[in-house]
Amino acid sequence: xxxxxxxPGLIFWMLVVFLLVVFILAKFAWKPIIKGLKDRENEIQxxxxxxEKTRAEMIQLKSDNEKLIAEANAVRDQILREAKDAADRTxxxxxxxxxxxxxxxxxxxxxxxxxxxxxxVSKIRKEVATLSLEIAEKVLQRELKDKEAQExxxxxxxxxxxxx
Amino acid sequence: MYIYIKRFFAVALVAxxxxxxxPASADEPTQHEHEKVTESxxxxxxxxxxxxxxxxxKFDIGSMIMHHIAxxxxxxxxxxxxxxxxxxxxxxxRGLEVFSSSNFHNEHHEYxxxxxxxxxxxxxxxxxxxxxxxxxxxxxxxxSMLISAVILILVFTSIARFYKNNKNKAPKxxxxxxxxxxxxxxxxxxxxxxxxxxxxxxxxxxTLFFFILINxxxxxxxxxxxxxxxxxxxxxxxxxxxxxxHLNANGHYYKHLVxxxxxxxxxxxxxxxxxIVGVFMKPFSLMVRLFxxxxxxxxxxxxxxxxxxxxQSFVIxxxxxxFALFLNFIEIMVAxxxxxxxxxxxxxxxxxxxxxxxxxxxxx
Numbered sequence: 001x002x003x004x005x006x007x008p009g010l011i012f013w014m015l016v017v018f019l020l021v022v023f024i025l026a027k028f029a030w031k032p033i034i035k036g037l038k039d040r041e042n043e044i045q046x047x048x049x050x051x052e053k054t055r056a057e058m059i060q061l062k063s064d065n066e067k068l069i070a071e072a073n074a075v076r077d078q079i080l081r082e083a084k085d086a087a088d089r090t091x092x093x094x095x096x097x098x099x100x101x102x103x104x105x106x107x108x109x110x111x112x113x114x115x116x117x118x119x120x121v122s123k124i125r126k127e128v129a130t131l132s133l134e135i136a137e138k139v140l141q142r143e144l145k146d147k148e149a150q151e152x153x154x155x156x157x158x159x160x161x162x163x164x
Numbered sequence: 165m166y167i168y169i170k171r172f173f174a175v176a177l178v179a180x181x182x183x184x185x186x187p188a189s190a191d192e193p194t195q196h197e198h199e200k201v202t203e204s205x206x207x208x209x210x211x212x213x214x215x216x217x218x219x220x221x222k223f224d225i226g227s228m229i230m231h232h233i234a235x236x237x238x239x240x241x242x243x244x245x246x247x248x249x250x251x252x253x254x255x256x257x258r259g260l261e262v263f264s265s266s267n268f269h270n271e272h273h274e275y276x277x278x279x280x281x282x283x284x285x286x287x288x289x290x291x292x293x294x295x296x297x298x299x300x301x302x303x304x305x306x307x308s309m310l311i312s313a314v315i316l317i318l319v320f321t322s323i324a325r326f327y328k329n330n331k332n333k334a335p336k337x338x339x340x341x342x343x344x345x346x347x348x349x350x351x352x353x354x355x356x357x358x359x360x361x362x363x364x365x366x367x368x369x370x371t372l373f374f375f376i377l378i379n380x381x382x383x384x385x386x387x388x389x390x391x392x393x394x395x396x397x398x399x400x401x402x403x404x405x406x407x408x409x410h411l412n413a414n415g416h417y418y419k420h421l422v423x424x425x426x427x428x429x430x431x432x433x434x435x436x437x438x439x440i441v442g443v444f445m446k447p448f449s450l451m452v453r454l455f456x457x458x459x460x461x462x463x464x465x466x467x468x469x470x471x472x473x474x475x476q477s478f479v480i481x482x483x484x485x486x487f488a489l490f491l492n493f494i495e496i497m498v499a500x501x502x503x504x505x506x507x508x509x510x511x512x513x514x515x516x517x518x519x520x521x522x523x524x525x526x527x528x
Contacts, residue, residue, distance in 0.1 A: 003285070009298070025316065028320075031367070033320070037347070
C-alpha cells in the first residue's frame with residue numbers, strides 16, 4: 001500500500017528542512033529563550049533568597065533591640081538600686097558619724113566637767129586647807145592671847161568660811 | 165468537495181425526473197405505443213443505472229480519502245483551485261530537471277518524457293522504463309513543511325527577541341503563551357526523563373515537539389497537507405531520535421544489549437535477540453504511532469464528511485457535521501497529545517541510553 005511506503009524525496013526534504021529548523025531554532029531561538037528563562041529564574045530565586053535573608057535579619061534585629069532594651073532596663077534598675085544604696089549608706093554613715101561625734105562631744109564635756117570639778121574640788125581642798133591653816137594659825141595666835149577672843153574668832157572664821 | 169455536491173444534486177435531479185416520468189408514460193393506452201414506451205422506459209432505466217454506476221464510480225469514498233491523505237505534486241486547496249508546485253527530478257542521463265507540475269495537465273498526464281501516475285498516491289515515472297529517476301519534487305507535503313518551518317522560525321525568533329529585550333521581566337502576550345509550553349516541555353518532559361545532562365538535548369526535543377505540533381494542527385486545516393500522517397516524515401523523525409540515542413549512548417547501554425543483567429546464561433540466547441529487536445522497535449513504534457494516529461484521525465474525519473455525500477440527506481448532514489465537529493476537537497487534542505508523546509518517548513529513550521549506573525548496583 002502506497003500509504004506505508006515512504007517516499008525518498010520526501011525523506012530527503014524532511015531531513016534537510018527539519019535539521020535546518022533544528023539548527024536555526026537552536027541557535028537563534030532556544031538558546032536566548034532558555035537563557036532568558038534561566039536568568040529570570042535565577043533573578044527570582046535571588047530576590048526570594050534576599051527577602052528571606054532580610055526577614056531573618058529583621059528578626060535578628062528585633063531580638064537584638066529587645067535584648068538591648070532589656071539590658072538598658074537592667075542597667076537602669078541597677079543604677080537606681082546602687083544610687084539608693086549609696087544614699088542609704090550615706091545617711092546611715094552620717095547618722096553614725098553624728099552619733100559618734102555627739103558621743104565624743106558629750107564625753108569631752110563630761111571629761112571637762114570632771115576636770116573642772118576635780119580642779120574645783122582640789123582648789124577648794126587647798127583653799128580649805130589654807131583657810132584651816134590660817135584659822136589654825138590665827139586661833140593659835142589668839143589662843144595664845146585670849147581664850148575668849150579665840151572662841152569668837154573661831155566662830156567668826158566659821159561663819160566667814162561658810163560664806164566663802 | 166463542492167463539485168461532489170453539485171454533481172450529486174445533478175444526478176439526483178436527473179434520477180428523480182426520470183423516475184417521475186416513468187409512471188406518466190406508462191399510462192399511455194395504445195399497444196403499439198405501449199411497446200415503444202416500454203422500450204423507452206428500458207432505455208431510461210439503462211441510462212439511470214449507467215448514471216448511478218457512473219456516479220458511484222465517481223464518488224468512491226475510499227479513493228477520496230486516499231487522495232486527501234496522500235501526497236501530491238500539486239496543492240489542490242479545493243476542487244478547481246490548484247496551486248502547481250515545482251517538480252524536481254534527477255536522473256543520471258539528464259541531470260537535474262525542474263519544471264512546474266501544471267505541465268502534467270494534459271490528456272495523458274505526460275510531459276517531457278515523464279508520466280504522472282494517479283494511483284493511491286501520485287508518482288512520476290519515466291515513459292522510457294529503462295531510465296531510473298529520483299523524485300525530489302516540492303510536493304504538497306514539502307511545501308506545507310516549508311511553510312511550517314518558516315512559521316516556527318519566525319515565531320520563535322520573535323519570542324527570543326522578547327527575552328532579549330525584556331530581560332528578567334514578566335512575560336507578555338504571546339511570549340507567555342509559548343513560555344508555558346516551553347517550560348512544560350523542559351520541566352515535565354525533558355528534565356525528569358533525560359536526566360542531569362538534559363540541556364544538550366533540549367533544543368532538539370523542543371524543535372521536535374513544536375514541529376510535530378504545528379504540522380499536526382496545520383494538517384487539520386481544510387485543504388492542507390497531511391504531513392505528520394505521512395510515514396516518510398515520521399520515519400525521518402524516528403530515525404533522528406534513534407541516531408541521537410545511539411550516538412550518545414554510554415557503554416552501559418551497549419553492554420546491556422549483549423549482556424542483560426541478572427539473566428542466566430542459557431536465557432541469553434533468547435534475551436539478546438529480544439534486546440536487539442527492542443532497540444529497533446523503539447523508533448519503529450515512534451514512527452507508527454504518530455503516523456497511525458494522525459492518519460486515522462484524518463480518515464475518520466474524511467469518512468464522516470464522505471457519509472454526507474453518500475446519504476445526501478438534509479437530516480443526516482447536520483448530525484454528521486456535529487460528529488465531525490466533535491471529532492475535530494478530539495483531533496486538536498490528539499495533535500497536542502501525539503506531539504507530547506513523541507517528545508516524551510524520545511526523551512525517555514535518550515535518558516535511558518545516557519543514564520549513569522553505579523557499578524555496585526549490578527554486581528559486575
